[in-house]
Amino acid sequence: MNLSPFLARIVPLAVAFLLTACAGTPDAGPAPAGYYRVAQGDTLWRIATKNSRSVAEIKRWNKLSDNDIQTGQLLRVTPPGGSPASSASSSKPVPAPAKPATVDIRLAWPVPGQVVARYNGSTMKGIALAVQPGEPVKAAAGGKVVYVGGGIRAYGNLIVIKHDARVITVYAYNRELLVKDGASVQAGQVIAKAGGTAGVPNDRMHFEVRVDGKAVDPSPYLPDR
Numbered sequence: 001m002n003l004s005p006f007l008a009r010i011v012p013l014a015v016a017f018l019l020t021a022c023a024g025t026p027d028a029g030p031a032p033a034g035y036y037r038v039a040q041g042d043t044l045w046r047i048a049t050k051n052s053r054s055v056a057e058i059k060r061w062n063k064l065s066d067n068d069i070q071t072g073q074l075l076r077v078t079p080p081g082g083s084p085a086s087s088a089s090s091s092k093p094v095p096a097p098a099k100p101a102t103v104d105i106r107l108a109w110p111v112p113g114q115v116v117a118r119y120n121g122s123t124m125k126g127i128a129l130a131v132q133p134g135e136p137v138k139a140a141a142g143g144k145v146v147y148v149g150g151g152i153r154a155y156g157n158l159i160v161i162k163h164d165a166r167v168i169t170v171y172a173y174n175r176e177l178l179v180k181d182g183a184s185v186q187a188g189q190v191i192a193k194a195g196g197t198a199g200v201p202n203d204r205m206h207f208e209v210r211v212d213g214k215a216v217d218p219s220p221y222l223p224d225r
Contacts, residue, residue, distance in 0.1 A: 034078040040071050045147045045160070049213075051077040052165060054146050056182025103211055105167050107140035107221045108187060110207055111194060117204075118219075125215035126170065126208030133175060133195030133202055139185045140169045140207075140222075148181045156200035159191055170208035173200045 031037040036047055048055045058064070061076045069075075113130035131137075143163035150157040157174040175195035185191060196202035209218040 031074055034076060035074045036077045038069050038071055038073045038075065042069065042071075044069065044075075047075060047077065048146060049162070049168070053077055054144055054162070054182045056180075059181075103164075103166055105141060105163060105221060106223075107169065107209065107218070108138065109222055109225075110137050110140050110169075110171060111135060111205060113204075119215075119217040121215070121217075126206055127218055128201075128204045128206055131194035131203060131205050135194045136190040137171055137174060137192040137194050137205060139187055139189045139191050140209075142187045143169075143185060145179050145181055145183045145185060145191075148177050148179060150177075150197065153199045155206070156197045157192065161185060161191075166212050168210045170206070170210065172206035172208075173202075173204060175202070 036051060038047070044055050044058055048058045051058075057079075058075060058077065061078075061080060109129070111129050111131050113132075115127050116130050117124055117128035119125065119127055137159075139161055141161075141163050143161045145159060146162045146168070147158065147160035155172045157172075157177050159171045159174065159177060159179065160168055161171075162168045171192060173194070173196045174192035175197060176193040177191075178193065179185060179189075179191045194205050196204075207218060209216050209221055
């Protein structure tokens with residue numbers, strides 16, 4: 001199943017946040033240093049990733065309590081009193097490289113089940129792994145949780161973990177989520193229970209690796225079986 005459109009705009013209707021104290025008008029100019037002006041199609045997850053932040057940090061710094069944003073609003077993307085990130089001063093999207101470069105990271109299998117669908121770069125942006133309902137899903141490497149939620153029914157309960165400035169992993173079709181947004185996790189830590197929810201497969205999980213925002217074949221980063 002192709003998750004690429006989803007990861008380009010994680011939960012566009014459910015995972016966005018209404019700015020309170022820092023709101024701007026939709027037709028305002030460029031964002032000041034330390035802030036980001038929401039562009040059309042943006043989500044909080046996308047803004048946080050672009051600025052090397054977590055969703056929890058963006059939410060906390062902006063005193064956000066619900067799941068709406070509006071084009072033209074300002075979001076603080078650096079800590080109050082902190083130094084602005086280089087990417088925070090403009091609302092223009094930062095283009096990703098056409099082809100992700102290789103990275104030096106080794107991942108563990110999130111579940112022991114066999115691969116039932118492989119990455120092909122077009123219709124399948126990750127791999128599907130066979131699971132038993134309720135079995136543990138483990139973090140493939142240490143990192144920070146940057147998204148937890150079930151806002152898109154077709155993908156069930158989803159977790160996204162950021163491992164460094166370039167690499168994230170994606171865990172979809174979970175029955176139960178066991179970590180919270182912003183949490184730090186260790187390699188092999190149980191983060192969810194597999195098995196899906198209504199509307200998604202309950203006999204498999206979807207796993208992705210993304211480098212510089214681009215989906216790559218997870219196989220080279222996983223140990224041989």
